[in-house]
Amino acid sequence: MKRVLSGIQPSGQLTLGNYIGAMKNFVELQHSHQCYFMVVDHHAITVPQKPEALKEQTESVAALFIAAGIDPNKASVFLQSHVPAHTELGWLITTIAYMGELERMTQFKDKSAGKESVGAGLFVYPALMAADILLYNADLVPVGDDQKQHLELTRDVAHRFNQRYGETFRVPEPYIPQVGARIMSLDDASKKMSKSNPNPGSFIALLDPPDVIRKKISRAVTDSGREVKFDPENKPEVSNLMGIYSHCSDLSLQEIEAKYEGQGYGSFKKDLAEQVVATLEPIQQRYNEIRSSGAIYDILKKGAREASVIANATLNEAKQKMGFILPQ
Ligand code: TYM
Numbered sequence: 001m002k003r004v005l006s007g008i009q010p011s012g013q014l015t016l017g018n019y020i021g022a023m024k025n026f027v028e029l030q031h032s033h034q035c036y037f038m039v040v041d042h043h044a045i046t047v048p049q050k051p052e053a054l055k056e057q058t059e060s061v062a063a064l065f066i067a068a069g070i071d072p073n074k075a076s077v078f079l080q081s082h083v084p085a086h087t088e089l090g091w092l093i094t095t096i097a098y099m100g101e102l103e104r105m106t107q108f109k110d111k112s113a114g115k116e117s118v119g120a121g122l123f124v125y126p127a128l129m130a131a132d133i134l135l136y137n138a139d140l141v142p143v144g145d146d147q148k149q150h151l152e153l154t155r156d157v158a159h160r161f162n163q164r165y166g167e168t169f170r171v172p173e174p175y176i177p178q179v180g181a182r183i184m185s186l187d188d189a190s191k192k193m194s195k196s197n198p199n200p201g202s203f204i205a206l207l208d209p210p211d212v213i214r215k216k217i218s219r220a221v222t223d224s225g226r227e228v229k230f231d232p233e234n235k236p237e238v239s240n241l242m243g244i245y246s247h248c249s250d251l252s253l254q255e256i257e258a259k260y261e262g263q264g265y266g267s268f269k270k271d272l273a274e275q276v277v278a279t280l281e282p283i284q285q286r287y288n289e290i291r292s293s294g295a296i297y298d299i300l301k302k303g304a305r306e307a308s309v310i311a312n313a314t315l316n317e318a319k320q321k322m323g324f325i326l327p328q
Pocket residue numbers: 005006007008009010017018019020021022040043128129132133141142143144145146147150180181182183184192193194
């Protein structure tokens with residue numbers, strides 16, 4: 001079976017962008033692949049986090065994985081910090097990745113822009129992400145479009161390591177949805193929908209109550225026309241909403257265009273809100289059950305045990321090839 005690995009940061013509320021860009025594919029791939037899905041808590045601290053909030057968010061994201069449909073008997077679900085091989089290989093990778101490569105990462109440029117002081121961890125973050133993936137010799141990495149550049153770097157680093165020290169790491173491929181790889185903000189279709197946007201009206205959180213979802217969608221920005229048509233260049237706002245509709249309904253973009261032909265945006269937006277509510281309500285219900293049962297801790301323990309077996313074996317192989325003496 002081919003291997004899959006991916007992760008999500010516990011750095012704020014998960015959004016519909018995280019669900020459509022990544023989690024939905026996690027759920028799909030678990031049926032045909034050996035899957036490892038983790039909450040990347042070490043990544044979250046590359047920007048300042050309040051300890052209590054980090055704890056709450058970490059448990060919340062893990063519970064959302066299960067609520068969204070990941071079956072812990074099919075996939076290993078764990079916290080990055082529970083498998084120390086990640087930070088150890090991450091360090092080794094910082095010696096393989098070049099400063100120039102890290103300086104080119106657009107996420108680093110965005111997150112550090114205008115800040116007086118930036119932690120060094122934010123700069124070396126892509127080396128840790130590469131380690132996350134290479135530890136499992138993952139074939140596929142389901143992510144949204146914004147992680148493509150980090151995946152390219154991971155591939156370059158894997159090639160370089162293999163050339164320098166001998167064949168060690170599998171070179172992974174990104175697995176990106178055709179529609180919805182970049183869900184945009186509801187208030188500005190030139191910006192990615194993001195959990196860190198200070199305007200909560202710009203994103204739909206997976207845990208937003210139905211009435212909040214309805215309100216946010218009714219206020220979502222559209223152009224001044226009335227044609228429901230998929231045309232990302234000329235109608236970015238409506239095209240973004242259509243992508244969301246398609247993912248929440250399983251209607252194709254063409255079917256959505258046909259359904260709302262000649263009707264304007266009103267009924268389209270109303271139906272879209274109901275589709276999103278119908279997608280998120282069962283997830284929210286399961287989420288509440290999982291949080292109140294406390295079952296997540298056993299799931300994470302089992303996941304970390306399973307992940308450690310693979311991760312430790314790869315780490316030891318990499319260290320041996322580099323010339324480290326392994327403990328006897
Ligand atoms: P993060 O936590 O920012 O986002 C998690 C996943 O959600 C996707 N995503 C989106 N997809 C479509 N539209 C959006 N608006 C949107 N916003 C977020 C992201 O592309 C991502 O797939 N560096 C990663 C986490 C990470 C990781 C890894 C991923 C760490 N190690 C190893 C894969 C493999 C990140 O910050 O994702």
